[in-house]
Amino acid sequence: MDDRQIQIIMDSFWPLLKAGVVLTIPLTLITFALGLILAVLTALIRLSSWTIPKFIARFYVWVIRGTPLLVQLFIIYYGLPSVGITLSPYLSAVIGLSLSVGAYGSEIVRAAILSIQKGQWEAAYSLGMSRMQALRRIILPQAARVSIPPLGNSFISLVKDTSLVASITFVEMFRTAQEYVALTYEPLLLYCEVAVIYLAFSSVLSLLQNYVEKRLERFSAS
C-alpha cells in the first residue's frame, strides 16, 4: 500500500462511517420496526379465521418472498412513477425493505405462535380470558422468546440488505463508497473498507442479540 492509498482510506473512513451511522443504521432500525409490526399483523391474520384478509396476507407473503428485493425496489422507485406515484429514494427504500422484513418475519412469528403448546391456550381460556387476552398476555410473550434468534438473524441480514438501496440512488454507506471509487478509482480498497464497516455493524448486533437471548433465558423451560 502506498501513501496515496493510505491517504484515501484516511479521507474516506469518516465520511463512510458517518453515512453508516446517520443513514444505514437509522434506515435499518426504522424498517425493522415497521417490518416487525407488519410481520405480527400478517401472522395474526394468517392464524385467524377471516377468509379474505387471510388470502391477502398469504398473497403478500407469496409475492414478496418469491421475488428479488432488488426488483421490488426498482418497481417501487422506477416503476411506480409511470402510474403517477413518485416516491423519494428514502421513502421507496423504507417501503421496500419494510415489506420484505414483514413477509419473512411473519413466517417466523407464525411458526413461533404455533410452537406454543395448546395447553397454554387452554389454561388461559379456562381462566376466562378472551382470545385477544390469551394472545397478548400468554401466547405472544412466549412466542417472542422463541422468535428472537431467527428475528435477530433477519435484523443482521437487513443491515446488509440496506446496501441494495444504493441502486435506487439513496446515498447511504455503500453508495458513498461507490462515489469515492468513482473519484479515486480504487475499488478494491474502498469496497473492502466498507465491507469491514458492515462487518463491524453486524458483529455489534450479534453481541446485542446474544445479550437479549440470555436475558430471556431466565424463564425458559430446561
Added chain:
Amino acid sequence: MIEIRGLHKAYGSLEVLKGIDLTLSKGKVLVIIGPSGSGKTTLLRCLNLLEMPDRGSLKLGENIFEFHERARIPQKNILALRKNTGMVFQSFNLFPHMTALENVMEAQITVQKKNKSEARKRAEVLLEKVGLADKAGSYPHKLSGGQQQRVAIARAMAIDPEVLLFDEPTSALDPELVGEVLKVMKQLAAEGMTMAIVTHEMKFAADVADHILLMDDGLIIEQGSPQEVLNNPKTSRAVQFLNHLNGKSDE
C-alpha cells in the same frame, strides 16, 4: 348447581359422549372414573366448554346452555361460564414466563380487573394455602411437578370459581409427589369447595368423593356413593374395570 342433560359429543364419526346426565350440588365432590377412552376427560372439558358439546344442555349456576347442531353459543356467555369454573390440567400448563405468584395474579388482573396489590394479596393467601408461600418468586421450571400442580390449583382458585374441575391432576406426577397434591385437594373438599375430578386414584376417590361416576364407552355405567360403586358394582363391565385396577395396584 351443575346440571347436565343428554350431553352428546362426537369427533367426526367417533361418538365420545353418548348421552350423559349428571347433577352436582354445591359443596359436593364428584369423581369420574373409567378406562381410558371412556369419555371422562371430554365430559369434564364440556363443563367449561373447552369442548363444545353437539347436543344436550348444561346449567351451571346462572349460566344455561342448550346445544344443538346449528346453535352458535355467544362468546360472552362462554367467557361468563369460564369465570365461574376453574380447571386443573394433567400437564399443569403453568405460564412459563411468569413466576408462581404472577401465575396466580394473572387472571385476577386481566379477567377480574382487580388492581395489582389486591391481586397480589389474594395470590399470596392462595400460595400459602397450597403450602408454597416460599416459592412465590420462582418460575415454573424451577419447581417440582407436585409444586407446579399446587400452583396450578391456586391459579384456578384465584378467580373464585363456583366449581373446580380436575383433569387427572396426578397422572403426570412421579409417585412420590402425588400425595402432596391429593392432600391439597382433600383440604379443599373439607372446606366445602365444589369439585369434579377425573382420576385414577381409587383410594383418594373412596376417601373424598360424595358421588362417583363410572364411565365406559361414552356412557355412565355405574353411579352412586363410593361404597356403592367401588364395593358393590352392578354391571359386569364395572366389575371387570375395578378388578383390573385392583390387579394393577396389587402388582
